[in-house]
Amino acid sequence: xxxxxxxxxxxxxxxxxxxxxxxxxxxxxxxxxxxxxxxxxxxxxxxxxxxxxxxxxxxxxxxxxxxxxxxxxxxxxxxxxxxxxxxxxxxxxxxxxxxxxxxxxxxxxxxxxxxxxxxxxxxxxxxxxxxxxx
Amino acid sequence: xxxxxxxxxxxxxxxxxxxxxxxxxxxxxxxxxxxxxxxxxxxxxxxxxxxxxxxxxxxxxxxxxxxxxxxxxxxxxxxxxxxxxxxxxxxxxxxxxxxx
Numbered sequence: 276x277x278x279x280x281x282x283x284x285x286x287x288x289x290x291x292x293x294x295x296x297x298x299x300x301x302x303x304x305x306x307x308x309x310x311x312x313x314x315x316x317x318x319x320x321x322x323x324x325x326x327x328x329x330x331x332x333x334x335x336x337x338x339x340x341x342x343x344x345x346x347x348x349x350x351x352x353x354x355x356x357x358x359x360x361x362x363x364x365x366x367x368x369x370x371x372x373x374x375x376x377x378x379x380x381x382x383x384x385x386x387x388x389x390x391x392x393x394x395x396x397x398x399x400x401x402x403x404x405x406x407x408x409x
Numbered sequence: 410x411x412x413x414x415x416x417x418x419x420x421x422x423x424x425x426x427x428x429x430x431x432x433x434x435x436x437x438x439x440x441x442x443x444x445x446x447x448x449x450x451x452x453x454x455x456x457x458x459x460x461x462x463x464x465x466x467x468x469x470x471x472x473x474x475x476x477x478x479x480x481x482x483x484x485x486x487x488x489x490x491x492x493x494x495x496x497x498x499x500x501x502x503x504x505x506x507x508x509x
Contacts, residue, residue, distance in 0.1 A: 293415065293416035294417045296415050296417060296448075297415075297417075300446065315476075318477045319480075321446065322446075322477070322481065325415060325446075329415065329416040329450065333416065376452045376453040376456055377449065377486075378448070378450070379449070382484065385485075
């Protein structure tokens, strides 16, 4: 991810297993940094994208990949995390959410304000945006 | 501690805390100085550890100066729940993983 920021969308697809969260964080940080986000925003982006993907990993351990897309548009970086969900009749919950600590969409909202979570059948889409500059 | 504490690695921290507390070490100081990243799963493990030690009359505190972790603690409101020290010598009350 050393290429300069260009119009368009950067996308990575990863299997829904916790061991790949590191890769997703590196990807999100690299795109956010290249797009011109401050280091504080880059750090928050790592947390937010990781939380969105971890939520998917908590809910299933099989099925299609999680897709993470970042689209810099010169004013912000739009982030979309798509989780296709469990295949019909397959998979199992891996771990329940921690009730004592805010996480997932709630934490993303605390970091970046507006976050839109859309559930469509088994699939879940989480959208938020990273500010550019200071 | 070092590396990243997330959904993949938090279970190891959880097991270590339970092991120490079950061994009678209920005053724990968790040094996060080498931790490069932590998510809500890691925070959940620390809060569960705090509860676990307090049930035994002990306590759990953190050593941390890393901005990402401090910011996460502040955003989640856990900076008012978990004691955070800038270095281990400052946190003299609960000695590092010593028997309580």
